[in-house]
Amino acid sequence: MKNIRNFCIIAHIDHGKSTLADRLLDATGTVTDREKQAQLLDTMDLERERGITIKSHAIQMEYVYKGENYILNLIDTPGHVDFSYEVSRSIAACEGALLIVDAAQSIQAQTISNLYLALENDLEIIPVLNKVDLPSANVEEVTDDIVDLLGCKAEEVIPASAKTGIGIDEILSAIIERIPPPKGNPDESLQALIFDSVYNPFRGVETYFRVLNGEIRKGQQIQFMATGKNYFADEVGTLRLKQFPREVIKTGDVGYLITGIKEAKEVKVGDTITDAKSPTVNMIEGFEDVKPMVFAGIYPVDTEDYEELRNSMEKLQLNDASLVFTPESSMALGFGFRCGFLGMLHLEIIQERLEREFDMTVITTVPNVSYHAFSNKDPEVPILVNNPSDLPDPSKLNRVEEPYIKATIITKSDYVGSIMSLCIEKRGEITNQTYLTTERVELTFDMPLAEIVFDFYDRLKTVSKGYASFDYSPIGMRQSHLVKVDMLLNGNIVDALSALLHRDNAYDIGKRICEKLHKLIPRQQFDIPIQAAIGAKIIARETVKALRKDVTAKCYGGDISRKRKLLEKQKKGKKRMRQVGNVEIPQEAFMAVLKLND
Structure with a gap:
């Protein structure tokens, strides 16, 4: 056990986490020249294109340091706020973390929230200053920021460049010297933490785990404590680029398990x-069922x-157990599903994967x-109201509560005013404002989750010229009108x-949706009124005018009553048509509601 090191990499999006993982794999000889490629641990095409990690990955490396062989288990973590529960479980499986900070962008909101997760789990933090080779890198200034944040010495911050390979050996020696070996008792009954699972179409679910106490053997009967079900360990092994089956995985090590x-x-x-035969008494703390935060209907075209x-x-x-769906039907769209997602990025990714991997075009x-x-x-x-149509009749309604979040925004001091007005417009209340340096400010708001679902993130990037970073955590339900x-x-x-909206914003948003639909709905042979209503009260209206044939064209001269007779006849026909007419709603109309400010 003394030669095992378990560590993860935590960073804000785009601070060079996957690239650094690639360099560590190169330096330890885990991958051959044939297998090398950028973002090696990101297996999905989507991850490569967007440059983000969606699934966490684990890989084992071997490294010789001062004549001794060491086993290094790297557990890669996703960087986006939507996947923070996965990050917390990956962190719980480690003893140390590499905290990566971009030398050009300095500390961002996600860096801080993941750092707090790591500190809560008593992890040894190794600060790494990445991208020091960039012309825009502020090495001294950002090093000072890291020292202020962690309370470490400036010498402990390792300057590195994952792109050019600067500082990789220093990082490896710091992992071995600073991160403690795993603690645990090999003689106790088995206790292992599941930190990830992937689906293999040929072998079923592959479970990734870290053994805290005891050992797990091939063929052993095991039990999953949250579900209470028993299985046989058909195969256990360690994770390299390919899986290596083993007879036994011992205390402190990381491996995979296949049970069919x-x-x-x-x-x-x-x-x-x-x-299963001699179960442990204590479950590992921190387990919770993943709760979806955002709901949307997905319907086939x-x-x-x-x-x-x-x-x-x-x-x-x-492949993604955090996706929740139940069947529902809609008058306008027919049969479909009500789906729960971790956040807006998760929704986008699911929609894109449905189109790419399964060729499904959805609304x-x-x-x-x-x-x-x-x-x-x-x-x-x-x-529980997951769909606006589930809301009880207003006459029977006592009150409605909505989920609130604590939002943390880190930005340059020039943009504080515009960000504050954006958050106040979104019903946010400022709770704290801290100057991290003279240039950079941390703002904390309490705001409704519903307000950040629409276009908050895009608008935040716009008003801060791309400099603001955003992170949030739920703080419970509050009564709302x-x-x-x-x-x-x-x-x-x-x-x-x-949609369920706050009474103060209902008129404004209803009017904007009407205007947006007015542009998108094609003209028909009859007038189409578009209305927004609260109960029986209409609060906004637009009309898509009818396409009209000029029925009076053949009347040149003559009496006005001839023209009027033809127009009246046309009017009757339009009225009858409107009663039986059906309005087709294009797909863009549903998406347009999300982009009301464009």
């Missing part, structure tokens, strides 16, 4: 694996593809969050465009 499980839901990240969409979603769920409705509604009949028991705004087309409610 076909359902990804049965393997929960953060669960404890133990021996052609209703006949419903079953195909269901199969695609089930296959996708095998996504307006995303919203889940609310708690309380009725007059039983004002203590909350009714919410109303359900319905959109009516030709007098019919389009349930897929309904």
Whole structure:
């Protein structure tokens, strides 16, 4: 055990985490020249294109230091705020962390939130100043920022460049010298933490775990404590680029487990694996079921593809257990699914993967969050509202509570005013303002989660010219004055465009949706009224004018009554047409609601 080191890499998006992992794999000889490629641990095409890590990955390296052989287990973590639970479980499986800070961008919001997670788990932090070879790098200034943040000495910060390979040997020796070997008792009964799982279509779910106490052997009967189910360990082994089967994985080491499980839901990240015959008494702390934060409806463009969409979603769920979906139907769109996502990035990625991997073209409705509604009949028991149509009748409604978040924004001091006005417009309340340096400010707000679902992130980047970084964590439910705004087309409610909004913003947003739909809905042979309504009260209206044939063209001269007769006849026909007419809503109309400010 004394020669094992388990560590993860934490950083803000785009600070060079995946590139540094590539350099560490090169330096330890884990990959051959044939296998080398950029972002080696990012296996999805989407991850490579966007330059983000979506799934966490684990890999084992061997390194000889001062004549001794060491085993280094690197557990890579996703960088985006949507995947923070996965990051917390990866951190719990380690004893140390490399904290990477970009020398040109300095410390960002995500860096700080992941650092706090690591400090809560008592990890040894090794600060790395990456991208020191860039012409825009402020090495001294950013080193001072790291020293202020961590309270370490300036000499402990390792200057490095993952692109050119500067400082890689220093990082490896720091991992061995500074990170403590794993603690644990090999003689106790098995206790292992699941920090990730992937689905293999041929072998079922592969579970990645870290053994805290005891050992796990091939063929042993094991138990997953959160689900209480027993399985046989068909195969255990260590993770290199390929899997290496072993007879036994001992205390302190990281490995994979194959039990032939076909359902990804049965393997929960953060669960404890133990021996079925002599189970451990304590579960590993910190386990929680992943809670979706944002809900949206996903519908097939052609209703006949419903079953195909269901199969695609089930296959996708095998690879991504945090996707939750239930069937629902809509008057406007037919049959589809109500899906729960971790955040807006997660929603985008699922939509893109459905299109790429399964060739499904889908319509996504307006995303919203889940609310708690309380009725007059039983004002203590909350009714969960994931869809605006689930909201009880206003006459029976006692109150509605919505989820609030604590938002942390780090920005240059020049943009404080514009960011504050954006957050106040989004019903945020400022709770703290700290100057990290004379140039950089940390702002803390309490704001409703629903307000950041739409276009908050894009607008934040716009008002700060790309300099602000944003991170959030949920802080519970608060009472709010919410109303359900319905959109009516030709007098019919389009349930897929309904939204729950704060009463103060309802008129403004209703008016903007009407204007947006007015531009996007094609003209028909009859007038189409577009209305926004709260209950029976219409709050905004636009009309798409009819395409008209010039019926009076053949009347040259003559009496006015001839023309009027023809116009009246046309008017009657248009009225009859409007009663039976059906309005087709283009896909862009559903997406346009998300981009009201464009």
